[in-house]
Amino acid sequence: MVVCACNPSALEAEAGGSLQIQSQPGPHDDGAGVRGSHVDRQLLVHTMEELERTEVVLLACGSFNPITNMHLRLFELARDHMNSTGKYRVVKGIISPVGDAYKKKGLIPAHHRVTMAELATKTSGWVEVDPWESLQKEWVETVKVLRHHQERLEAGSCHQWQNSPEQEKPSRKRKWAEPRQNSTQKKPLQPNTKAAPQVKLLCGADLLESFGVPNLWKSEDIARILADYGLVCVTRAGSDAQKFIYESDVLWRHRHDIHLVNEWVTNDISSTKIRRALRRGQSIRYLVPDPVQEYIQEHGIYSAESEDRNLGVVLAPLQRNIEEDAS
Amino acid sequence: MEELERTEVVLLACGSFNPITNMHLRLFELARDHMNSTGKYRVVKGIISPVGDAYKKKGLIPAHHRVTMAELATKTSGWVEVDPWESLQKEWVETVKVLRHHQERLEAGSCHQWQNSPEQEKPSRKRKWAEPRQNSTQKKPLQPNTKAAPQVKLLCGADLLESFGVPNLWKSEDIARILADYGLVCVTRAGSDAQKFIYESDVLWRHRHDIHLVNEWVTNDISSTKIRRALRRGQSIRYLVPDPVQEYIQEHGIYSAESEDRNLGVVLAPLQRNIEEDAS
Numbered sequence: 001m002v003v004c005a006c007n008p009s010a011l012e013a014e015a016g017g018s019l020q021i022q023s024q025p026g027p028h029d030d031g032a033g034v035r036g037s038h039v040d041r042q043l044l045v046h047t048m049e050e051l052e053r054t055e056v057v058l059l060a061c062g063s064f065n066p067i068t069n070m071h072l073r074l075f076e077l078a079r080d081h082m083n084s085t086g087k088y089r090v091v092k093g094i095i096s097p098v099g100d101a102y103k104k105k106g107l108i109p110a111h112h113r114v115t116m117a118e119l120a121t122k123t124s125g126w127v128e129v130d131p132w133e134s135l136q137k138e139w140v141e142t143v144k145v146l147r148h149h150q151e152r153l154e155a156g157s158c159h160q161w162q163n164s165p166e167q168e169k170p171s172r173k174r175k176w177a178e179p180r181q182n183s184t185q186k187k188p189l190q191p192n193t194k195a196a197p198q199v200k201l202l203c204g205a206d207l208l209e210s211f212g213v214p215n216l217w218k219s220e221d222i223a224r225i226l227a228d229y230g231l232v233c234v235t236r237a238g239s240d241a242q243k244f245i246y247e248s249d250v251l252w253r254h255r256h257d258i259h260l261v262n263e264w265v266t267n268d269i270s271s272t273k274i275r276r277a278l279r280r281g282q283s284i285r286y287l288v289p290d291p292v293q294e295y296i297q298e299h300g301i302y303s304a305e306s307e308d309r310n311l312g313v314v315l316a317p318l319q320r321n322i323e324e325d326a327s
Numbered sequence: 328m329e330e331l332e333r334t335e336v337v338l339l340a341c342g343s344f345n346p347i348t349n350m351h352l353r354l355f356e357l358a359r360d361h362m363n364s365t366g367k368y369r370v371v372k373g374i375i376s377p378v379g380d381a382y383k384k385k386g387l388i389p390a391h392h393r394v395t396m397a398e399l400a401t402k403t404s405g406w407v408e409v410d411p412w413e414s415l416q417k418e419w420v421e422t423v424k425v426l427r428h429h430q431e432r433l434e435a436g437s438c439h440q441w442q443n444s445p446e447q448e449k450p451s452r453k454r455k456w457a458e459p460r461q462n463s464t465q466k467k468p469l470q471p472n473t474k475a476a477p478q479v480k481l482l483c484g485a486d487l488l489e490s491f492g493v494p495n496l497w498k499s500e501d502i503a504r505i506l507a508d509y510g511l512v513c514v515t516r517a518g519s520d521a522q523k524f525i526y527e528s529d530v531l532w533r534h535r536h537d538i539h540l541v542n543e544w545v546t547n548d549i550s551s552t553k554i555r556r557a558l559r560r561g562q563s564i565r566y567l568v569p570d571p572v573q574e575y576i577q578e579h580g581i582y583s584a585e586s587e588d589r590n591l592g593v594v595l596a597p598l599q600r601n602i603e604e605d606a607s
Contacts, residue, residue: 069349069566076563123570265557265567266548273545283356286349286569287545290403 053089055197056082058232059149061133061142062203063271064097065107066296067117068288070269071095075127078202078232081261091197093127094149101139102316106275106307110134112299119291139316142201143221146229150199157196200259201225205235208258209244211251215321219250226254236263278302333369335477336362338512339429341413341422342483343551344377345387346576347397348568350549351375355407358482358512361541371477373407374429381419382596386555386587390414392579399571419596422481423501426509430479437476480539481505485515488538489524491531495601499530506534516543558582 058078064071079090097113098104110131117129133145140148208231211222225231235241241260245251251258269287277284279302284293296302338358344351355373362368377393378384390411397409413425420428488511491502505511515521521540525531531538549567557564559582564573576582 072566076565080562265550265553266546268546270545277545282360285356286352289566 053087055195056088056090057092057094057149057153057197057199058082058090058202059094059096059146059199060202061096061145062098062207063102063104063107064095064113064117065104065271066113066274066288066292066302067095067120068269068271068274069286070267072120072124072127072289073263073265073267074202074204074234075124077234077261077263078259079126082232082259085259091126093124093202095121095127095129096133096145096149097129097131099134099136099139101137103139103310103313103319104315105310105313107309108301108306112301116292116295119295120289122291139320141218141221141317143224143228146199146201146225150196150229153199154196157194198229200230200232202232203234205233205237205241205244208233208235208241208251211248212244215318215325216315217317218321223250223254226250226257230257230259232259232261234261234263236266238262275302275307279304279307333367335475336368336370337372337374337429337433337477337479338362338370338482339374339376339426339479340482341376341425342378342487343382343384343387344375344393344397345384345551346393346554346568346572346582347375347400348549348551348554349566350547352400352404352407352569353543353545353547354482354484354514355404357514357541357543358539359406362512362539371406373404373482375401375407375409376413376425376429377409377411379414379416379419381417383419383590383593383599384595385590385593387589388581388586392581396572396575399575400569402571419600421498421501421597423504423508426479426481426505430476430509433479434476437474478509480510480512482512483514485513485517485521485524488513488515488521488531491528492524495598495605496595497597498601502530503534506531506537510537510539512539512541514541514543516546518542555582555587559584559587 058075060071060074062071075093079093082088082090095117097110097117098107100107100110111134114129114131114134121127121129130149132148133140211217233241238260245255245258274284274287277287278296284296288296338355340351340354342351359370359373362370375397377390377397378387380387380390391414394409394411394414401407401409410429412428413420491497513521518540525535525538554564554567557567558576564576568576
């Protein structure tokens with residue numbers, strides 16, 4: 001944590017404080033615009049610390065049916081938390097809406113959900129939408145989505161090294177990617193290559209607790225997600241989440257790969273409630289970004305009928321895991 | 328036909344708005360949906376009235392910032408606007424007086440409508456009389472075929488309702504006047520607590536039909552206090568307030584540990600005034 005004697009409030013800041021300290025607040029400042037910084041000394045300490053941090057990309061999988069302000073808040077809370085540990089620097093957020101083949105009740109076509117997420121993140125400086133998962137014909141397990149994005153980042157990192165010889169700076173500290181159990185993953189271990197950022201799965205407590213639903217997850221996938229990538233879980237009931245981790249052997253074993261983030265400004269804006277309000281003709285303004293609200297209005301995509309899509313159909317992961325167990 | 332029978336309503340929200348948040352904006356949306364769905368009302372406007380600096384609340388930053396942020400927040404709203412009148416007064420203004428000010432202004436506007444537009448006189452249109460008020464000093468435009476002015480109602484959260492019980496914060500005659508002359512639209516997530524509070528207070532019970540409770544099912548804990556706390560700690564407030572408000576706060580650096588200590592140790596204006604008046 002950067003400490004400046006002339007800014008005593010930094011000393012009082014809790015672990016939740018952002019460490020993206022810049023010399024003066026600007027239009028794209030993602031911190032709180034802390035005043036009164038002294039550029040030279042802070043910049044030096046800041047730079048040294050920066051080089052030791054692991055770069056992180058937060059990946060959120062889900063229905064986003066539709067995306068809401070709560071989803072967007074998860075990213076903000078997670079970034080603040082990870083940055084404030086001093087060990088990480090969150091460089092990107094990715095929203096990956098699930099494909100239609102997931103067959104969840106009420107799930108409207110992916111192209112709408114992707115478009116709304118794009119509208120919602122248009123003005124975000126760091127969160128973007130990736131439609132890859134939604135474009136796949138079959139449902140894709142979460143661990144595979146994580147792997148896809150990690151591999152893409154590593155491929156991008158290799159190309160960076162190949163294309164820009166000036167990246168080789170002997171004075172820069174080397175950053176090794178943390179060891180992974182799955183040896184089939186690529187590891188760019190050329191000297192002086194900047195390591196690719198690490199992808200971590202961003203979620204709410206509901207996903208964490210869904211690990212306990214029979215047949216929803218393959219146990220080896222849960223272990224892989226935690227060991228190879230890690231979880232950043234935003235929850236308002238921190239103690240419930242901790243209890244859940246305690247009561248599960250696989251979660252307990254990987255408890256250091258689970259970062260719990262407290263949501264003090266609670267926010268119950270679930271997509272289910274949004275769809276319910278829409279069916280009842282109630283306003284959803286200020287629960288979702290304005291462009292999303294306007295899009296929903298224009299296209300009339302949610303209704304009692306849309307809510308009955310996939311009625312009686314078995315959810316893809318359940319179907320797949322039951323079939324695989326049977327074979 | 329139903330449309331003509333509805334009473335037009337203007338929702339007035341008083342408060343610090345220090346700063347305005349998405350929760351404040353939601354109150355208006357929820358209240359409008361509720362009042363319209365009763366079939367008896369038609370909400371035509373929402374007014375945000377930030378309190379003046381003379382209120383002396385701890386952490387209250389200058390009114391011009393709070394008004395500006397509220398204006399930024401409502402720029403894209405088709406029906407909610409900001410009125411700086413209260414914030415411009417030198418002394419703190421009791422809420423009942425703010426309600427009265429806005430009701431009178433609406434009625435003056437309604438009179439002018441009639442005077443300036445003779446085509447308003449439509450014999451086929453049903454007359455709407457303003458509901459009788461206890462305070463006879465208020466103006467009543469009772470010309471035939473004049474469209475009655477909308478009724479102002481106080482929009483609030485459960486915190487304001489429960490603040491009626493804080494000693495010396497409200498004059499009891501003001502509470503009665505607010506309820507009888509205007510009415511309350513109170514948005515709360517704990518409807519039964521609010522009902523219990525009404526039940527336990529004689530004046531609230533007497534006017535229970537003037538209190539419209541609106542359930543907030545999509546709970547939303549975005550208080551201004553939490554926003555200011557997050558800012559002091561360097562945490563993101565994105566998506567808790569409208570983007571233009573977040574950018575304004577960033578640009579002007581208006582919240583800090585120092586700003587939070589404004590009015591430290593100063594007695595809140597209504598407490599000061601009520602204690603002084605009791606003493607005299």
